[in-house]
Amino acid sequence: MRHMTEAAPAKVNLFLHVTGRRGDGYHLLDSLAVFGPAADALSATPAEALSLTLAGPFGATLAAEQDNLVLRAARALAAATGQAPAAALHLEKHLPVASGIGGGSADAAAALRLLNRLWGSGLDADALARIAAPLGADIPVCIASRPARMQGIGEVISAAPALPECGLLLVNPRVPVATPAVFRARQGAFSTPAPLPQAWPDAASMAADLLRLHNDLEAPALLLCPVIAEVLAALRATPGCLLARMSGSGATCFGLFATAAAARAAAENMPRDWWAIGGAPCA
Structure with a gap:
């Protein structure tokens, strides 16, 4: 019996500009996304039906969901390929839920990659991204899980600058912070x-350029979740931190360091009741 696994790395927005709003209410964005250093883990084995079990430090948070995004992604791939939706899926949830690092989107993308292999569908990344788009605007960029620029509502993906x-x-x-509530609380003009x-x-050099940019959702998220200010203050007070900013709609914040070792060492000094992990972003 084949047993396959796939990592679902966190998506981190190094900046996030809200550049407009469509007639249907969706906001237009401009963002640079990188992935890692934390990840969920999804595994699959052949089965007669489609199922999902949950574990990991944040698995219980998703237990009440009647239709997990992983299962929706699996059914979408099956429908697109004419494949019977059958696999026993197991998700080790290591990323906080509703935390601004695209955990659900990363899990759905991992499901598409994993089942594409398990079922022998033979689809390339572009085909998987097309299947992913109706499920959520963040999922296509998570298919490759490599640095990328995101525009439109998140579905317009282009090459990122080469990262050092x-x-x-x-x-x-x-x-947890609810993304819709953060967007509703946002005020002011749109960014360029x-x-x-x-x-x-x-x-x-990267930090110097990013310091001139911002996350337009940080201010409204701070109104809804004031503890984010404490996280940012702790990061900015950490020796070697070149940039501290909130990711996505929060509450996860990131610190940029010169090396992965410095980021890992800094994680050891964060308050023990916070979730913290350091390392290198995915190349």
């Missing part, structure tokens, strides 16, 4: 798309 060696520290105060270079020579 660096480290990321992710910190979450274990408080960001100017980005083709590459950064080092982490300090």
